[in-house]
Amino acid sequence: MKILKKFFKKQMFHDITGFNCGISLAGPPLMTAWCFLADGILIDTGIRHLREHISDAIEKEHVTGILVTHHHEDHSGNAAILKRKKNVPVTGHSLTAKILKNKFRIKPYQHLIWGKSEPVMIEPFAGVIESESLRFLPIHTPGHSEDHTVYLEETRGMLFSGDLYLGEKIKFFRADENFEDQLRSLEHVLNYDFNMLFCAHNPVMENGKEKLTAKYRFLVEFYGKVKDLRGKGCSTKEIIRKLDRKNDRTVKLITLNNACFANMARSAIKFADKELSI
Ligand SMILES: [Fe+2]
8 A cells, every 4th residue: 555654753752762653644644653762672663654764763773672562553563573673572461472473453444554563473571571771560451452561660660551541531442442441450550650651652751640540530430421321221322422522533434433432432331231230
């Protein structure tokens, strides 16, 4: 597929290097993805459509290992090529390893925006991953995907959060996201201390923990409304109609309903039904 315009930016966040990549069909790039290089450890690998840019940028860098937060193609897109290029191990959750050892199916919009990941052999982590001066603690955080994992850099309180954050007031879920698991994962991560939040789509350098807390509160509040309506006997359709702020329309259209508000509501309703024993 002919990509009209490629977008690539390198940006320093103190001594952490960020690489942002995406493609644009017209206007600003569509949902760009960040990967970060911290003391020789690359966290996530960017999108495959930008493999030459990422590969050239990483060529000049000192890299001793690669960590992957989850299998999605905007995170694992260049794991295989960078592993070959730098001859370093790629590490991730055992579920990520299982998925990425083979090709996995993606939808047309994912082909268009990010491109398909090449299979790669990943070593499942068995504890803290150490670089020369940093320590990365993997924390399994299912919900966005079953294999989703964040890496907490313990010495300086930096959280490499993959897609756990994204924003405070999120507008949509993918069809395979799990609301209950996301709440539990956020609760779990918020027990740790950190400040800088290296989100793969929206990095936050100050007050990262407050930002993640705000997202958690937003989801709890949303869930309260869903549970209340369900408890009053509302159908799934009625709940979606009552709570829909209708600001997911562009994403819904591009993804052909794979990412939309209704998915977020349906997953929350499933959790409410479990708690209400419906
Ligand atoms: Fe993702």
